[in-house]
Amino acid sequence: MEEQEKYIQALIKLHLGLERQGPGDTNYSNHILSLITELPQNPRIADIGCGAGAGTLFLADRFKSKVRAVDFSREFLDELSNRAKQRELEHLVETVECDMGSLDWEAETIDLLWSEGAAYNLTFEGALKAWRPLMATDGIAVISEISYFTSEVPEPVRAYWQNAYPAIGTESENSVHANKSGFEILGIHRLPSKAWWDNYYEPLRENMNTLKHSKDSIMQSVINETEEEMKLFEEYEKYYGYSFYIMKAV
Ligand SMILES: C[S@@+](CC[C@H](N)C(=O)[O-])C[C@H]1O[C@@H](n2cnc3c(N)ncnc32)[C@H](O)[C@@H]1O
Numbered sequence: 001m002e003e004q005e006k007y008i009q010a011l012i013k014l015h016l017g018l019e020r021q022g023p024g025d026t027n028y029s030n031h032i033l034s035l036i037t038e039l040p041q042n043p044r045i046a047d048i049g050c051g052a053g054a055g056t057l058f059l060a061d062r063f064k065s066k067v068r069a070v071d072f073s074r075e076f077l078d079e080l081s082n083r084a085k086q087r088e089l090e091h092l093v094e095t096v097e098c099d100m101g102s103l104d105w106e107a108e109t110i111d112l113l114w115s116e117g118a119a120y121n122l123t124f125e126g127a128l129k130a131w132r133p134l135m136a137t138d139g140i141a142v143i144s145e146i147s148y149f150t151s152e153v154p155e156p157v158r159a160y161w162q163n164a165y166p167a168i169g170t171e172s173e174n175s176v177h178a179n180k181s182g183f184e185i186l187g188i189h190r191l192p193s194k195a196w197w198d199n200y201y202e203p204l205r206e207n208m209n210t211l212k213h214s215k216d217s218i219m220q221s222v223i224n225e226t227e228e229e230m231k232l233f234e235e236y237e238k239y240y241g242y243s244f245y246i247m248k249a250v
Helices: 003-015 026-034 054-063 074-086 124-134 155-164 171-180 193-211 217-236
Strands: 045-048 067-071 093-097 110-116 135-148 183-190 240-249
Touching (some): 045 054, 045 124, 054 074, 054 110
Antiparallel strands (some): 135 240
């Protein structure tokens, strides 16, 4: 197995069994949806980079509409299918195991595109360009993207993100990408930092404790990097975080 593939497998293993694979919060998602007034009665929905499907299940339950749930990890999709069965929502969940950058769906068939903490895999700009053709007329995209909250950030924050995700942008830079890719920004809303800790980092820390004695050196690196990420967020959360971009296809 290639190093990069082993790294991805370790990352997936560290996140198995968790409700979420990234920062998010169902009440906050509900709040975001309450701000959107323009959806059809039974929207055609996609959750891209769905992980184990916290967002998918929330959307399926809320709209009682089918959700196409895309991820390249079979393990996460299997967790989603099991959870959908437990919640009697399996008839509303269609798992799609594929690369989020090569969705070959019919054009203009998605009314609500949802993606939490996953677009960065294509870069925000790349995701918008790849997904825009899928959007139905006046369709809505809700994408949470790691974003700078200020134009000047402290050096440790800049250095960290320059290495981890050089394409990170401010909310205004991301708004320019949205406009250039055929979206109108309807609103930008910051996920509260409490959601990072309560729903993501604290459960993740339990998995880290379980796996920290692993002899797998790649797992050790993934755990060390995650600890570094948590420390940075603890100190500098006012400078960056996840912003939800609510956008309309125009
Ligand atoms: C940070 S997690 C977020 C998961 C979920 N949306 C959540 O908020 O809990 C990012 C997800 O994107 C998936 N992913 C990463 N790159 C991908 C790609 N190129 N194609 C499809 N899925 C991908 C990962 O497997 C992971 O489940």
